[in-house]
Amino acid sequence: MKILVCIKQVPDTTEIKIDPVTKTLVREGVPAIMNPDDKGGLEFALQLKDKFGAEVTVITMGIPAAEVILREAFAMGADRAILLTDRKLGGADTLATSKQIAAVARQLEWDLIIAGRQAIDGDTAQVGPEISEHLGIPQITYVAGLEFDPDTQTYTVTKENEDGYQVLQFQGKALLTCLASAVKPRYMSVGGIVDAYGKEVEVWGADRLGLADEEMGLKGSPTKVVRSFTKELKAPGVIHEVDPEAAVELIVAKLKEKHII
Amino acid sequence: MDFNLNKTQELFRQMIREFAEKEVKPLAAEIDEQERFPQETVDKMAPLGIFGIPVPKKYGGAGGDNLMYSIAVEELSRCCATTGVVVSAHTSLCMSPILQFGTEEQKMKYVPKLASGQWIGAFGLTEPNAGTDAAGQQTTAVLDGDEWVINGNKIFITNAGHADVYIVIAMTDKSLGTKGISAFIVEATTPGFSVGKKELKMGIRGSATAELIFTNVRIPKENLLGKVGEGFKIAMMTLDGGRIGIASQALGIAQGALDETVKYTKERKQFGKAIAKFQNTQFQMADLKTKIEAARLLVRSAACKEDEHVANPKVNFSADAAMAKLYAAEVAMEVTTKCVQFHGGYGYTREYPVERMMRDAKITEIYEGTSEVQRMVIAGKLFGKIK
Numbered sequence: 001m002k003i004l005v006c007i008k009q010v011p012d013t014t015e016i017k018i019d020p021v022t023k024t025l026v027r028e029g030v031p032a033i034m035n036p037d038d039k040g041g042l043e044f045a046l047q048l049k050d051k052f053g054a055e056v057t058v059i060t061m062g063i064p065a066a067e068v069i070l071r072e073a074f075a076m077g078a079d080r081a082i083l084l085t086d087r088k089l090g091g092a093d094t095l096a097t098s099k100q101i102a103a104v105a106r107q108l109e110w111d112l113i114i115a116g117r118q119a120i121d122g123d124t125a126q127v128g129p130e131i132s133e134h135l136g137i138p139q140i141t142y143v144a145g146l147e148f149d150p151d152t153q154t155y156t157v158t159k160e161n162e163d164g165y166q167v168l169q170f171q172g173k174a175l176l177t178c179l180a181s182a183v184k185p186r187y188m189s190v191g192g193i194v195d196a197y198g199k200e201v202e203v204w205g206a207d208r209l210g211l212a213d214e215e216m217g218l219k220g221s222p223t224k225v226v227r228s229f230t231k232e233l234k235a236p237g238v239i240h241e242v243d244p245e246a247a248v249e250l251i252v253a254k255l256k257e258k259h260i261i
Numbered sequence: 262m263d264f265n266l267n268k269t270q271e272l273f274r275q276m277i278r279e280f281a282e283k284e285v286k287p288l289a290a291e292i293d294e295q296e297r298f299p300q301e302t303v304d305k306m307a308p309l310g311i312f313g314i315p316v317p318k319k320y321g322g323a324g325g326d327n328l329m330y331s332i333a334v335e336e337l338s339r340c341c342a343t344t345g346v347v348v349s350a351h352t353s354l355c356m357s358p359i360l361q362f363g364t365e366e367q368k369m370k371y372v373p374k375l376a377s378g379q380w381i382g383a384f385g386l387t388e389p390n391a392g393t394d395a396a397g398q399q400t401t402a403v404l405d406g407d408e409w410v411i412n413g414n415k416i417f418i419t420n421a422g423h424a425d426v427y428i429v430i431a432m433t434d435k436s437l438g439t440k441g442i443s444a445f446i447v448e449a450t451t452p453g454f455s456v457g458k459k460e461l462k463m464g465i466r467g468s469a470t471a472e473l474i475f476t477n478v479r480i481p482k483e484n485l486l487g488k489v490g491e492g493f494k495i496a497m498m499t500l501d502g503g504r505i506g507i508a509s510q511a512l513g514i515a516q517g518a519l520d521e522t523v524k525y526t527k528e529r530k531q532f533g534k535a536i537a538k539f540q541n542t543q544f545q546m547a548d549l550k551t552k553i554e555a556a557r558l559l560v561r562s563a564a565c566k567e568d569e570h571v572a573n574p575k576v577n578f579s580a581d582a583a584m585a586k587l588y589a590a591e592v593a594m595e596v597t598t599k600c601v602q603f604h605g606g607y608g609y610t611r612e613y614p615v616e617r618m619m620r621d622a623k624i625t626e627i628y629e630g631t632s633e634v635q636r637m638v639i640a641g642k643l644f645g646k647i648k
Contacts, residue, residue: 071272188276190310190323197269 001054003045004105006115006128007038007073009066018228025121034069036180037116043185044146044178045114046077052150055079059104061089061097067201074196075188081199086206091218094122098130100216103209105135112155113175117142125177132175139175140168144182264558266332273329277336280309289341292467293617298423299467302344307378312351316360321373327502327571331509331564338513339520342621343467345513349506350419351375355382355428358499359446362487367446371426383424385415385473386496393634395496396439400475402431409445409485411478414457417628421471422456425449429475430496433489442492446484453478464620501582503629505567508560508585511593511625515553518600518618522546525604525613542603549596556589580642587635590625597622
């Protein structure tokens with residue numbers, strides 16, 4: 001079994017700041033981490049490795065410094081790591097990114113692709129599903145559980161919905177997007193850390209993708225960011241402590257006041 | 262000269278910080294309150310390789326170095342000093358002397374089990390009448406055929422009762438003084454070996470500290486560690502490494518208290534503003550931070566010197582370890598005492614962790630050689646022989 005896991009380096013903050021001039025994320029001074037959903041996906045892959053000896057390849061697209069999350073993946077137990085990095089790929093939106101990752105995937109052998117549901121910086125949840133579309137394979141999103149039966153070669157997936165879970169089974173190739181909340185990723189082992197920087201991270205450039213220039217990076221990105229802003233806090237609401245009958249009158253009066261009814 | 266951690270050490274520091282914050286910190290108050298050995302944390306640390314950090318992979322270790330080991334004890338102790346000393350006593354006082362003085366057979370037999378955390382290790386030197394004056398050993402070991410027969414008592418033994426293997430120092434020929442002392446490897450399951458009274462302590466209360474009782478304990482002849490008569494030297498060299506562990510523990514306690522106090526003084530308001538805005542707070546905290554950084558440089562420098570010693574046994578790091586421990590322990594005591602003061606009345610309660618940290622810090626000035634012993638070691642190196 002060969003598994004390809006897509007991971008991304010993201011700023012470790014819940015308080016994202018936007019540069020008012022460039023409208024892009026301020027990354028300076030913010031520690032970078034492996035995106036939590038992606039780490040959950042890697043854990044699912046490593047569990048299949050523990051049980052069935054799967055070979056786990058991690059891939060990331062990003063700046064050269066993103067290499068550190070690949071080292072982290074090695075220290076957790078990944079077997080192979082690919083860093084897709086090239087100035088030509090900069091400014092890619094989800095469409096260009098997914099094309100680029102799919103172009104790498106086409107050149108590798110794999111049985112399963114695992115990605116995180118979404119990254120905590122962009123929050124689009126688009127790249128995983130788009131990769132599956134480019135590759136023409138089925139996708140299951142919001143994965144909260146993953147089992148494999150080697151006798152029947154069947155995967156059993158628990159998919160989280162708003163109001164419950166769906167249990168799905170499939171055979172053959174597919175792409176899954178996973179939830180960080182569903183699994184507790186393992187810590188890097190000490191021995192794994194000692195070895196991590198001695199292993200080879202394969203660096204791929206745009207020239208290896210076989211894509212036209214207009215399909216990659218900013219040129220291949222139809223998404224235009226018109227404006228980004230930090231949401232301003234609204235004024236606190238007013239609390240009326242009244243009995244239910246008075247509350248009805250109050251609400252009706254307020255709704256009339258606002259011309260809602 | 263490069264004072265920065267390399268990439269491997271930095272990745273390791275991040276892992277151990279995250280582990281300590283998520284797995285160790287939430288238990289720290291509870292194990293202190295209940296005076297309970299943190300077995301569940303031991304079980305979590307073992308598969309990650311934390312019990313075998315500076316051990317070559319050949320012996321089942323992680324293949325790291327003593328600087329990484331020091332960082333581990335520091336980061337664990339930043340959240341819980343008990344957890345720090347469990348790892349420190351195991352690594353420095355049990356595994357390290359086997360690696361340094363053991364035969365290949367002894368290393369292959371014991372180190373893989375210890376490095377994997379399957380077995381926990383401990384070290385027995387101190388006796389009721391042989392503390393700082395460690396040469397006054399009354400525990401005896403007598404060769405009887407193919408077995409050594411050990412009789413006597415050890416006290417204040419860290420990890421006692423939870424350890425599976427003990428390095429035990431005993432007198433083999435009293436007429437030779439310190440040259441008549443030898444070191445042995447004793448398994449906890451050996452008949453005649455038992456663990457006595459558990460001490461009720463001021464701090465590091467989750468750490469098991471107890472008496473070891475040897476009543477005609479018969480161990481195989483091949484469990485002698487090093488040569489007959491080398492025990493005192495082995496004990497002293499073992500303590501050199503142990504002192505880096507304790508210095509790292511002290512450093513971690515100090516850093517933990519400082520971090521808690523930065524957080525508290527920014528939140529706590531008096532006279533209409535956060536107490537961190539008062540210059541008295543800022544100046545005192547600046548001094549504490551400076552002392553912690555100085556201690557860190559001494560501790561890391563000593564750990565690097567120990568790594569040099571591993572590569573080249575002629576390199577001596579006794580004074581480096583002594584200076585690191587002396588300074589870090591005194592800084593830990595000063596920092597934690599002042600951090601309790603910054604917390605005011607709340608700091609004196611168990612609602613906040615700084616009172617525990619202050620209690621924990623005190624032992625670092627005492628065990629594995631008191632601060633006075635460290636001064637003796639440093640002065641000995643400074644003056645050499647005085648005519």
